[in-house]
Amino acid sequence: MAEKIKVTDLRSALELLKTVPGQLIETDEPVDPHAEISGVYRQVGAGGTVMRPTRIGPAMIFNNVKGHEDARVVIGLLASRERVGLLLGEKPERLGFLLNEAVQNPIQPVTVPNEKAKCQEVVHYVDEPGFDIRKLIPAPTNTEEDAGPYITTGMCYASDMETGESDVTIHRLCLQSKDEISMFFTPGARHLGVFREKAEKFGKPLPISISIGVDPAIEIGACFEPPTTPLGFNELSIAGALRNEPVELHDDQPQAPETSIADCRIQL
Template sequence: MLKEEATDTLSVNDIKDLRSALAFLASKPGQLLTTKKLVDPHGELAGIYRKIGAGTPVVPPTRIGPAMIFENVKGYDMRVAVGILASRERTALLLNSSVESLPFALLDALNHPIAPVTVPGSHAPCQENVHLAPLDIRTLIPAPTNTLLDAGPYFNMGLLRAEDPETGEADVTIHRLCVQGPDRLTVYFVPGRHIDQFRMKAERLGRPLPVSINMGLDPAIYVGACFEPPTTPLGFDELTISGGLRKRPIELVDCVSVAAKAIAHAEIVIEGEILPGERMREDINTNTGYAMPEFPGYLGNAQAELPVIRVTAVTHRNNPILQTIVGPGEEHVNLAGIPTEASILQLVEKSMPGRLLNVYAHSAGGGKYLAILQFRKSSIRDEGRQRQAALVAFAAFSELKHVILVDEDVNIFDSNDVLWAMTTRYQGDVSTVFIPGVRCHPLDPSQTPQFSPSIPAEGISCKTIFDCTVPYHLRDQFVRADFVDVNVEDLLS
């Protein structure tokens, strides 16, 4: 238990930063585990949490378990927290929602955004301690190494914030950041990411791009930041969604060393500049050939040329907590998947109101590759619309690879129930729709010409619809056995 902050009276409405989130979890049985055991951030920390609560698609043995705080990290006087969002149930608790309603909560926040506000440095806990360059981030912050083949230590929950050098519009996104030296980080941008667009604009102007890297945040900030186009187009500030989730503005503060803003209640902020024209090989210090475990479950390849961030300052709270993620795993599933669910629900609802009941971005797809859609057919005229909904889902989230369609009597959050529907309501030759030759997310190792001659280039995939819904005219032949509805809580109590 987080003894110094646990309280029985803390409400979810009191959450405004990582510390209050941890205190809230400490009051919920089974949601937070703390250890004082000496732990090495090089491989051991991730190896422990893999078995405690990392979840799919981490290699077994793994499970969904509590969040965890490591209070005694070898070589550092800094705590490390992991797995805060590595459970859909815990994520729902932290966002004052339910497992089934999470995407609807995000949609409500998207439709009722609240813009962030800037506070003075004297009101920003993240600047209680300031380290200006020259500095060595390797000795200040215990960046974990997930596996012994990683390119190096990584910050995996660093929320980058930057502004368009031409328009001043702001964006926040999470990217992997490899520690390459005392004041150097490499950053990997999947093509099309908005801060990368800002970087390219600044580079064309021959200017560095000022950024803040914010770590240890209110969970609502991390979840709200993970929306993607077309739901949040270039220039859309996702912090407005986070504000909508909390129903109050997120507080920002001017950085101390660059012309950027930081999250005022962050535990740790790294300030810096993405340097124009400078590139670095991701595994330059280790030569492993690999980067780190990626969300599909495999070790990612080290990138040959990545943009470089020059660190100009590190600020942090008193007794700071570094927040990290063991990836792949359930935490990535929730960060990427729940905003994806909301985006699909929004776009399908606009196309065919009242038919799509819910969406689950399944753990097996890392929150990106696989979505299960619960669709209701009200008449014979709805037959075929379920497949149209799947096509809309692909448009709502371009990195989606597979869609499984099920009826309203199937629990989309229960994989056994989904596989039951696939077994009894699906025939491969008539219930499968193949859409070949479509670009997907680049980290799927199966989308190569070597895997299939139908793939012309890496990153191209065959997207697939698995229609496990009952044809409307046969619905009377597929009624599940009905049982008496009994309140077992009274019996068990």
């Protein structure tokens, strides 16, 4: 009997889904990130509140994204309760209990040296000739009405400038230009919103990191809100509890320039 794949990041999550019939499909057909990716997936596996017809189908990998020859896009990773159960190693009907247990028994993240951090294997700097974040990341434009290409599950991590407390939350991030990203804040609903307001009050920059391709446990843990996880509760500790081991952070903290509200570092 084959050994079960341990999920620690996006790569291992996809490897696990490949072993389960009906949970993941791939296509080599060329696809445009401008509205076409979401349009195709709507017919394959999009459940929920989108326009009918909808269906609960597999996650999908697009291997041939126009304008991004060296990149692939995955969609629908957490689009069904059954698939989330597979990725968290739990029966679908027990997921609510699992999340409650994780909140009650958090495991705090730990810091590891940079040489152990996979997100530091390839590094790009904004002052490099020809740097363009829109070319590096195949962020899709899901509808014709969107303001631009969006990173839709960017895990944004920052710290309170007064207390040092940290948290991770999911924000929609729109690629505005070659070196600008706009970030949507729901007023009063995210811990990073409080961190940002404090930074603006004191005229200080707020360094953040944006992580893509993380362990699905991190994406799920980051969805909690007050009062379940009050200000000061680092939701990375929920992901740690879900895996029964701490989330690893690398020790290179972003240094924000004095002229900017946010120094944005993207980690893949």
